[in-house]
Amino acid sequence: MGEGRFPELSDVSAHIGQRVVAAEPGRVELAWTPGEHLCNPAGGVHGGYIAMILDNAVCFASASTGAHFVPQLTLNLTIDYLRGVQAGETYTVVSTCLKPGRTRLVSTALITDPQGRPMAQASGSTVPNQAFAR
Incomplete structure (x- = not known):
């Protein structure tokens, strides 16, 4: 992935409208275009x-x-919702790994709109799923 080769993503990616745009070791950029089917009764995503x-x-x-x-x-995942997200608009999601490791990794992610305004941010820690480790 860090070499620009992306793994095949699940049907979930298509359902939520995500696409990997770029990747390098420790940083990934997604394009996200949420559809109307992801909206709540108030009309926002x-x-x-x-x-x-x-x-x-x-x-x-x-x-x-x-x-x-x-x-x-x-x-764990900690989220700050900053602005309402609307369907049909393409957002940029950039994530950076702050602390790589074998047993616990810490990363952040930021969603911005086409004007560059922050919409939501998150920080989280992950662990490699050993069921898939080679």
């Missing part, structure tokens, strides 16, 4: 889906530090 994209970004940044891609398990 549901906070659970915002949490999901932030969780994915934190896990990808952590995974990008390894010699090969190993899915991550989230130990």
Whole structure:
């Protein structure tokens, strides 16, 4: 992943509208275009889906530090919702691994709108999922 080769992503990626744009060791950039099906009754993107994209970004940044891609398990995730997210707009999600390691990794993620305004941010710690380790 850190070499710019991306693992095949699950159907969840298509469902929530995420796409890996760039990756290097310790940093991953996603493009996120949430659809109307992710909205709450008030018309904004549901906070659970915002949490999901932030969780994915934190896990990808952590995974990008390894010699090969190993899915991550989230130990904790702290989120700050800063502005409402709207369907149909493409957002940038950048995540950086602050502390790589074999047993626990710490990463941050930030969602920005097309104007560069922060929408939500997260910090989280992950652990490599040993079921997928080679």
